[in-house]
Amino acid sequence: MNRYAKDFPILGQQVNGNPLVYLDSSATSQKPFQVIEAVETYYKQYNSNVHRGVHTLGSRATDAYEGAREKVRRLINAESTQEIVYTRGTTTALNIVASSYACPRLGEGDEILISPSEHHSNLIPWQQVAKKTGAALKYFTLEPDGTLDLEKAKQAINERTRLVAIAQVSNVLGTIFPVKELAKAVHDRGGVIVVDGAQSVPHMKVDVRELDCDFLAFSGHKMAGPTGIGVLYGKKELLEAMEPVEFGGEMIDHVDLYESTWKELPWKFEGGTPLIAGAVGLGAAVDYLEQVGMDTVAEHDRKLAAYAVKRMEEVEGLNIYGPREDRMGIVTFNIEGVHPHDVATVLDAEGIAVRAGHHCCQPLMRWMEVAATARASFYLYNDEADIDRLVQGLQKTKEYFGNVLR
Amino acid sequence: MSLDDLYRRVIMDHYQQPRNRGKMEDGAVTVDLNNPTCGDRISVQMRIKDDTIEEAKFLGEGCSISLASASMMTEAVKGLSVDQALHLVDLFSRMMQGEEVDTDEFPLEDIEALQGVANFPARIKCATLAWKALEKGAGESGERLDSP
Numbered sequence: 001m002n003r004y005a006k007d008f009p010i011l012g013q014q015v016n017g018n019p020l021v022y023l024d025s026s027a028t029s030q031k032p033f034q035v036i037e038a039v040e041t042y043y044k045q046y047n048s049n050v051h052r053g054v055h056t057l058g059s060r061a062t063d064a065y066e067g068a069r070e071k072v073r074r075l076i077n078a079e080s081t082q083e084i085v086y087t088r089g090t091t092t093a094l095n096i097v098a099s100s101y102a103c104p105r106l107g108e109g110d111e112i113l114i115s116p117s118e119h120h121s122n123l124i125p126w127q128q129v130a131k132k133t134g135a136a137l138k139y140f141t142l143e144p145d146g147t148l149d150l151e152k153a154k155q156a157i158n159e160r161t162r163l164v165a166i167a168q169v170s171n172v173l174g175t176i177f178p179v180k181e182l183a184k185a186v187h188d189r190g191g192v193i194v195v196d197g198a199q200s201v202p203h204m205k206v207d208v209r210e211l212d213c214d215f216l217a218f219s220g221h222k223m224a225g226p227t228g229i230g231v232l233y234g235k236k237e238l239l240e241a242m243e244p245v246e247f248g249g250e251m252i253d254h255v256d257l258y259e260s261t262w263k264e265l266p267w268k269f270e271g272g273t274p275l276i277a278g279a280v281g282l283g284a285a286v287d288y289l290e291q292v293g294m295d296t297v298a299e300h301d302r303k304l305a306a307y308a309v310k311r312m313e314e315v316e317g318l319n320i321y322g323p324r325e326d327r328m329g330i331v332t333f334n335i336e337g338v339h340p341h342d343v344a345t346v347l348d349a350e351g352i353a354v355r356a357g358h359h360c361c362q363p364l365m366r367w368m369e370v371a372a373t374a375r376a377s378f379y380l381y382n383d384e385a386d387i388d389r390l391v392q393g394l395q396k397t398k399e400y401f402g403n404v405l406r
Numbered sequence: 407m408s409l410d411d412l413y414r415r416v417i418m419d420h421y422q423q424p425r426n427r428g429k430m431e432d433g434a435v436t437v438d439l440n441n442p443t444c445g446d447r448i449s450v451q452m453r454i455k456d457d458t459i460e461e462a463k464f465l466g467e468g469c470s471i472s473l474a475s476a477s478m479m480t481e482a483v484k485g486l487s488v489d490q491a492l493h494l495v496d497l498f499s500r501m502m503q504g505e506e507v508d509t510d511e512f513p514l515e516d517i518e519a520l521q522g523v524a525n526f527p528a529r530i531k532c533a534t535l536a537w538k539a540l541e542k543g544a545g546e547s548g549e550r551l552d553s554p
């Protein structure tokens with residue numbers, strides 16, 4: 001176990017008689033006790049609704065809820081907490097941009113440009129926008145190794161391109177996409193860029209001002225925080241011009257019988273009692289990650305990715321998808337002749353948790369010409385010994401199926 | 407719960423040499439199903455005449471468990487009435503939920519080998535996919551026969 005693993009109580013257990021090796025962090029990460037305790041303390045000591053009561057608990061809850069927003073602002077270097085909207089997660093954040101930013105502004109003759117490698121959450125909302133507005137949905141062309149050729153990508157962006165939506169890190173290929181350069185190219189043509197940060201914000205330093213992205217979406221549960229909380233970052237002038245998506249309590253300024261006005265940013269997007277415990281937990285997760293240091297987290301991730309690719313390539317009959325170099329800690333693969341489900345089941349019997357399936361990327365699976373794949377993904381609590389266990393497990397999988405398939 | 411309980415030799419035999427894999431020309435009920443969580447896909451075809459399933463075939467992409475189960479299912483239902491087939495679906499799904507069922511009721515002995523899947527909750531959906539397709543196809547044909 002590495003030094004961080006000790007902070008994650010779930011990792012100390014046995015699964016199917018073997019010490020757990022958790023390699024599914026891109027689906028959801030584990031939580032350190034600092035986060036678990038922050039949530040517990042909230043419920044035990046100051047559970048209360050926010051922005052309402054004048055009582056002491058209410059003020060404590062509001063301070064914690066808004067304090068976490070400031071932590072998130074600092075993490076991604078946004079200019080103001082007005083640009084940090086709490087959502088249920090990446091999916092909800094992207095849907096807000098689609099319905100509230102894109103739908104009212106796009107129409108026939110406009111183009112939306114995305115990558116075939118997008119997660120369904122950053123693909124279906126744009127299909128819907130295209131259907132509703134008459135805008136055309138276009139795709140970047142990926143290189144055979146799952147990267148983007150920047151020159152070709154820039155050429156795909158034209159004066160009709162109103163919106164580019166792309167993940168900074170692919171949840172299947174581990175590719176790091178050049179969002180800063182894409183942002184510049186889109187801005188030169190007068191469009192906006194929406195960045196899906198679900199796999200990048202948890203694993204590397206993401207600075208929205210340096211990237212100059214217009215929107216950024218990410219999920220707390222993939223960055224050591226609780227499920228059910230995420231963030232939509234948007235440039236203030238864009239969020240200000242957008243209509244709320246949900247109407248009700250908390251988000252209003254003045255309500256009349258026939259007309260109402262909204263609170264200022266970011267609260268106009270946070271109708272109803274929010275996920276207070278989630279925000280508190282997210283704040284604790286940000287503290288935790290910043291204490292480790294995002295650069296340390298990223299370095300660790302890249303090192304593990306390089307080690308994993310090197311070790312896994314030693315396994316005969318194993319194919320790795322995505323770039324060989326310059327990738328984050330997500331390694332998607334198949335073993336010839338063994339279905340990924342069967343791979344995952346054999347690994348699970350060894351206490352090794354990987355994911356098998358299409359990883360919410362059906363169009364990408366078709367591009368890769370596979371029905372499904374297996375995926376191992378890493379986080380700061382993993383180390384090289386975990387990858388050694390994985391490689392042993394893969395050898396065992398091959399042996400096992402070599403025997404039963406005779 | 408050992409892997410050998412899951413990957414029994416009969417299962418692997420059906421996986422490697424699937425029975426009734428293919429497509430029928432016409433006059434068959436076709437049901438396409440997929441397992442949206444993992445991308446497995448199956449297409450089951452049945453020719454039903456006078457309330458009897460004369461023939462069943464399947465095509466699909468999937469893991470050993472889902473393809474072996476489809477192979478066994480298509481063998482087992484041949485010659486059964488629609489009601490008998492639906493009863494079989496019920497029996498199979500109860501077995502997958504870990505219930506004790508009378509495995510002698512299966513017209514094909516091999517099916518009993520899938521019993522071990524019940525101990526692998528993540529794989530139950532793989533095993534039941536073809537049977538869901540059978541249920542849907544047989545159910546639809548039943549409705550058609552009932553309607554005037």
Ligand SMILES: Cc1ncc(COP(=O)(O)O)c(C=O)c1O
Binds near residue numbers: 122196198
């Ligand atoms: C790249 C990417 N985008 C979007 C999502 C969706 O995130 P969530 O399910 O937390 O909304 C995920 C994770 O599943 C992801 O990996």
